[in-house]
Each structure stands twice: as structure tokens, then as C-alpha cells.
Amino acid sequence: MNPNENERNYTPSKYRTPDGAPSDIAIFTITTTEKLTVKKALPTRELRVMLVQRKAWPFAGQWALPGGFCHESESMHECARRELQEETGVADVHMEYFNVYSNPGRDPRGWIISHAFLALVQEKRLASRRAADDAAAVQLLPVEEALRMDLAFDHKEILSDALNKIREKMVTTTIAKEFLPEEFTISELYQVIQTVVPDFEEKNFIRKITSTQSRKGIIEEVRDLNGEPKLSNRYSQRAAQLYRFTDHKPQLSIYS
Amino acid sequence: MNPNENERNYTPSKYRTPDGAPSDIAIFTITTTEKLTVKKALPTRELRVMLVQRKAWPFAGQWALPGGFCHESESMHECARRELQEETGVADVHMEYFNVYSNPGRDPRGWIISHAFLALVQEKRLASRRAADDAAAVQLLPVEEALRMDLAFDHKEILSDALNKIREKMVTTTIAKEFLPEEFTISELYQVIQTVVPDFEEKNFIRKITSTQSRKGIIEEVRDLNGEPKLSNRYSQRAAQLYRFTDHKPQLSIYS
DNA sequence: TCAATAGTGTCTTTTAGACAGTATTAT
DNA sequence: ATAATACTGTCTAAAAGACACTATTGA
Numbered sequence: 025m026n027p028n029e030n031e032r033n034y035t036p037s038k039y040r041t042p043d044g045a046p047s048d049i050a051i052f053t054i055t056t057t058e059k060l061t062v063k064k065a066l067p068t069r070e071l072r073v074m075l076v077q078r079k080a081w082p083f084a085g086q087w088a089l090p091g092g093f094c095h096e097s098e099s100m101h102e103c104a105r106r107e108l109q110e111e112t113g114v115a116d117v118h119m120e121y122f123n124v125y126s127n128p129g130r131d132p133r134g135w136i137i138s139h140a141f142l143a144l145v146q147e148k149r150l151a152s153r154r155a156a157d158d159a160a161a162v163q164l165l166p167v168e169e170a171l172r173m174d175l176a177f178d179h180k181e182i183l184s185d186a187l188n189k190i191r192e193k194m195v196t197t198t199i200a201k202e203f204l205p206e207e208f209t210i211s212e213l214y215q216v217i218q219t220v221v222p223d224f225e226e227k228n229f230i231r232k233i234t235s236t237q238s239r240k241g242i243i244e245e246v247r248d249l250n251g252e253p254k255l256s257n258r259y260s261q262r263a264a265q266l267y268r269f270t271d272h273k274p275q276l277s278i279y280s
Numbered sequence: 281m282n283p284n285e286n287e288r289n290y291t292p293s294k295y296r297t298p299d300g301a302p303s304d305i306a307i308f309t310i311t312t313t314e315k316l317t318v319k320k321a322l323p324t325r326e327l328r329v330m331l332v333q334r335k336a337w338p339f340a341g342q343w344a345l346p347g348g349f350c351h352e353s354e355s356m357h358e359c360a361r362r363e364l365q366e367e368t369g370v371a372d373v374h375m376e377y378f379n380v381y382s383n384p385g386r387d388p389r390g391w392i393i394s395h396a397f398l399a400l401v402q403e404k405r406l407a408s409r410r411a412a413d414d415a416a417a418v419q420l421l422p423v424e425e426a427l428r429m430d431l432a433f434d435h436k437e438i439l440s441d442a443l444n445k446i447r448e449k450m451v452t453t454t455i456a457k458e459f460l461p462e463e464f465t466i467s468e469l470y471q472v473i474q475t476v477v478p479d480f481e482e483k484n485f486i487r488k489i490t491s492t493q494s495r496k497g498i499i500e501e502v503r504d505l506n507g508e509p510k511l512s513n514r515y516s517q518r519a520a521q522l523y524r525f526t527d528h529k530p531q532l533s534i535y536s
Numbered sequence: 537t538c539a540a541t542a543g544t545g546t547c548t549t550t551t552a553g554a555c556a557g558t559a560t561t562a563t
Numbered sequence: 564a565t566a567a568t569a570c571t572g573t574c575t576a577a578a579a580g581a582c583a584c585t586a587t588t589g590a
Binding site for chain 3: 317320465466467516517519536
């Protein structure tokens with residue numbers, strides 16, 4: 025049997041096909057605000073998400089997650105990378121796919137199947153680009169505030185799902201590192217986790233993360249050229265030990 | 281501003297659109313074979329996946345994951361449910377979406393974006409349907425064997441990803457219950473986990489799952505009408521305590 | 537009585553959890 | 564000196580891990 029014969033028989037336009045396959049991206053960042061105390065103090069941190077204001081029909085004027093249509097020549101992931109680059113100017117950041125949104129009628133333009141990604145970006149990497157943009161059409165909003173708004177399409181559902189996803193991953197993986205500098209203190213790590221997962225609370229956090237055998241290995245002390253422990257007094261009078269993440273990925277299990 | 285005015289201006293067919301958005305489903309089951317020993321013994325279990333043989337171009341004659349094109353009137357999840365029903369005759373089983381496959385050129389028919397699901401089905405629920413089907417065109421293959429085959433499209437990659445996904449979920453969630461009867465023994469549970477995750481090994485498994493406080497609650501002892509412990513001697517001379525899963529979902533964390 | 541699975545006793549080591557106490561240092 | 568953050572000491576309770584041991588029962 026000659027496959028070309030079959031190929032000639034194949035009629036691709038026999039069926040109704042989708043009108044588009046966009047990607048939408050929940051771009052999260054943590055903003056850091058210094059406290060107005062006399063002495064050094066831990067900063068206030070806030071989880072924010074990037075929204076853009078729609079210019080055209082449908083949902084003109086309403087706020088939406090950034091995103092755009094996929095081209096034939098690219099994969100969904102490449103599409104999302106491109107949109108992220110166009111929107112924020114950043115390229116090499118953590119981005120992951122998490123769900124598809126395809127309910128009939130979700131987009132008045134037709135049959136449009138949206139692929140949702142989430143990205144984690146450091147605040148300082150967004151700063152440069154945001155000034156260049158049309159400031160009024162892009163904003164970085166606290167997530168609770170964004171979730172109270174009337175977002176375009178089903179973007180409230182997408183954002184809510186994205187938030188649940190990063191909350192889960194924040195405590196089960198080492199993605200906290202995406203919001204931290206290369207070297208950080210235990211307090212910073214603890215703060216970042218609490219900013220994303222408000223009800224996260226671990227007594228003796230420093231103990232667990234530094235001395236428990238099963239966790240041992242996800243972070244390590246930073247030492248200077250002389251092998252002396254490297255410290256930071258960014259947030260405290262007393263200098264704190266700096267740590268960095270290792271490549272170790274702990275394996276979680278409900279049966280161990 | 282009148283939205284209808286904008287709607288009239290909107291031209292949906294200005295851009296190239298996808299040629300189709302199918303779902304593909306990795307349908308897993310565990311087959312159970314009694315051992316040919318004189319005395320009672322634990323059965324041999326094997327993880328298998330359902331494959332169908334393609335009839336038409338492209339990849340005619342080759343084996344592929346079951347699936348099919350999404351209709352405009354349904355969501356991706358509804359599409360996958362429908363395909364699962366058509367292929368196996370089962371409806372109310374565990375099924376979840378796990379990834380999108382959209383590399384350009386992955387399908388010679390054109391720009392086709394595939395949405396991959398995985399389903400877990402009990403062997404006995406597949407039995408009835410498989411006899412009715414054209415037996416030669418559907419098979420239930422051990423996963424390692426399927427992964428050694430030259431599958432159609434990028435289905436080897438999809439199957440491999442699906443396998444990784446259920447291995448991860450097998451130890452981090454309670455999906456083991458999808459492969460077990462309502463009431464089961466600790467040995468059965470242990471066997472099911474090991475069948476999916478070959479290098480799973482827990483010493484003192486019974487201890488951890490029944491007496492550890494943090495895990496306590498994911499399963500519970502079954503008792504009969506008189507409140508007596510309900511036992512089973514299906515696989516052993518000495519009767520074993522039966523358990524059932526509760527609704528409790530343990531929260532995992534690398535920081536606790 | 538033996539083979540096969542089910543489950544327990546007991547010991548040691550590790551971890552969790554609480555919480556009071558000490559350490560550091562810019563202001 | 565004080566306020567703010569960074570740790571450590573020490574105790575108790577809980578859990579993990581090893582492994583030899585007992586229990587049950589159909590063939």
C-alpha cells in the first residue's frame with residue numbers, strides 16, 4: 025500500500041477546525057518594600073501578577089492575562105516564551121505549562137483553545153521593561169486584588185488555577201529559588217514561601233531545613249574564598265548565614 | 281463604544297488556524313495473574329497500556345494511543361471522555377489531563393495540537409468491551425514493551441511522559457485506589473504501588489501506613505456489622521485485615 | 537508439618553516541636 | 564542601651580528503620 029495514495033485521499037478540511045490556539049501567561053513576581061523603621065527590618069513582600077488592558081473587541085478596556093496566538097511554525101511553549109519576551113523583555117525565567125481551557129463559548133471570536141502557562145520573574149527583571157511600555161496598559165497587581173476584578177474571558181479561572189498551582193509547587197519543589205537571589209538567608213526563604221502560601225508556618229524552620237537528614241541537601245551554606253561562612257546583614261544587625269540551592273530535588277511520598 | 285461595531289471589524293480568518301485539536305489518551309490498567317503454586321500466593325501484577333492499530337494514513341498499520349479530534353461543541357476534557365467511552369465502554373473512571381504536544385511537524389496531516397490525558401481503569405472493567413471489539417486492532421501491552429515499539433506520531437514521548445506522571449502520582453497521591461477494589465489488604469496496596477513504581481520499597485510499610493500520625497487517616501480498617509475487623513484470606517492462609525481509602529488527602533511539603 | 541503470607545516486639549537512631557536562652561550589631 | 568534579627572541548648576515526644584520473632588491456616 026502506497027502511503028502517498030492514502031495521502032491524496034486525505035481531506036483535511038472536511039471538518040470544522042479551531043479558530044486559534046493562543047497561550048495565556050500568569051506572570052508572577054514578588055515585590056519587596058522596605059519597612060519604614062529606624063533599625064533594619066525584614067521587608068514587606070507581596071505576590072503580584074501582570075495584567076494587560078485589552079484594546080480591541082472582545083472585552084475591550086478590560087484587564088486580561090498577557091498572551092497571544094500560536095503560529096504554525098512554533099510549539100505552544102515557544103509561543104508562550106515569545107509572548108513573555110514581548111510583554112516583559114525577559115527570556116530565561118521559570119515558565120511552565122499547567123492547563124488547557126477549551127469550554128465552548130469561552131471566547132466570542134470563535135472556537136479558541138487557550139493554553140495556560142505560569143511564569144515566575146524577579147521584580148528587578150521587570151523594572152526596566154515596564155517603564156518603556158505604555159504604562160497605563162500594563163500593571164502589576166496584588167493577586168487578591170486581581171482575583172476580585174472582572175477579568176476578560178475565563179482569565180479569572182485561569183489565574184485562580186495558576187495561583188493554586190504555584191502554591192502547591194512552592195512547598196513541594198524548590199521553585200522558591202525563582203524569587204530569590206542566588207545567595208539568600210533562611211529568613212528570606214521563609215518570607216518568600218509565606219508570601220506565596222499565606223498559611224505556611226513551620227516552627228523551627230531553620231532546624232528542619234539545615235539539620236534534617238532527609239531534607240539535607242536542598243540548600244547549602246555559602247562560603248567565601250577562605251572557606252569562611254559568608255554572611256549578610258541586609259535585614260538584620262546580626263549578620264545571617266547565606267545559603268544557596270543545590271541541584272538536589274527531594275522525592276516526596278505519602279508512604280514514607 | 282458599541283462592541284458590535286468592533287465585532288463587525290473583527291476578521292477571524294485573517295491568520296492561519298490549526299487543522300485540528302485532538303486528545304490522545306494513555307489508558308493504563310494492571311493485569312493480575314494467579315501464581316501456579318500449590319498454596320495460596322500473591323498474584324503477579326503487570327502495568328499495561330491500551331494501544332490501537334491505525335487503519336488509515338498517516339502511520340497506517342502502526343500502533344498508537346487511542347484518541348480523536350475535538351468537536352467545536354465540546355471541551356477537551358469532554359472530548360477525551362467521549363473517546364475513552366468509545367474505545368473502552370467505560371465512563372466513570374479516573375482521567376486527567378497532563379500535557380499538550382504541539383511541535384511543528386508532529387502530524388503529517390498539518391498543524392495539529394494534541395492534548396494528552398491519562399486514564400486508570402480496572403482490568404475487569406475493560407474485559408467485557410475488549411471481546412466485542414475487533415480484537416486484532418486493540419491490545420493491552422505491558423508498558424515496557426509498548427515503549428520499545430515504534431509508535432505512531434510522537435506517541436512514544438507521550439506514553440513516556442504519562443508513565444512518569446502516574447509514577448509520580450502513585451507515591452504522592454492516593455490514586456493507587458483506582459487499581460484496587462473498595463476493600464483491600466496492605467499487601468495488595470503495596471503490590472499495586474510496586475507494579476507502577478518498580479523501585480518503590482518501604483521497610484515496615486504496614487507500620488508507617490497504619491500507625492504514623494502524619495499519615496494516619498489516608499486508609500482505615502474495615503469492620504463488619506458487629507464491629508469486628510473484616511478480614512480476607514484471598515492471598516494467604518492467615519487472613520489479613522481489610523482497609524479502605526478515606527477522603528483524607530495528605531499535604532506534602534519539602535519543608536516539613 | 538510446611539509453606540506462604542500477616543503481623544508484633546523491641547531496640548536504636550533520627551526527627552519534630554517547644555521554648556527559653558544567647559549572639560550580634562547599627563543606631 | 565536597645566531593638567531587631569539570628570541563631571543555639573536542651574528537653575520531650577514522636578517517628579523511622581532494622582530485624583528477629585510470633586501468628587495463622589490450607590494443603
